[in-house]
Amino acid sequence: MSNPDKNSGVESQLTVPPGYGEVRLLVPENLAAAWQRCSWILVQEKGQTRLDSMEEMVRDFLLKHGC
Numbered sequence: 001m002s003n004p005d006k007n008s009g010v011e012s013q014l015t016v017p018p019g020y021g022e023v024r025l026l027v028p029e030n031l032a033a034a035w036q037r038c039s040w041i042l043v044q045e046k047g048q049t050r051l052d053s054m055e056e057m058v059r060d061f062l063l064k065h066g067c
Helices: 029-046 050-064
Strands: none
Touching: 029 050
8 A cells, every 4th residue: 555645756856936836636546647647748748847737737627627
């Protein structure tokens, strides 16, 4: 069984810049791995920074749900 408090993956290595907040999601490991792969692919395909990609994904989620 995995430890949900364990920091693993690339995202845990980011320093939170001024003006940014941190959102932490606890999901099953297979979804976390899929998220990491998808976000990495999007960064590579679009030439965005990881922060730009994260912001885009959150904005898309909020718009989809009318928030």
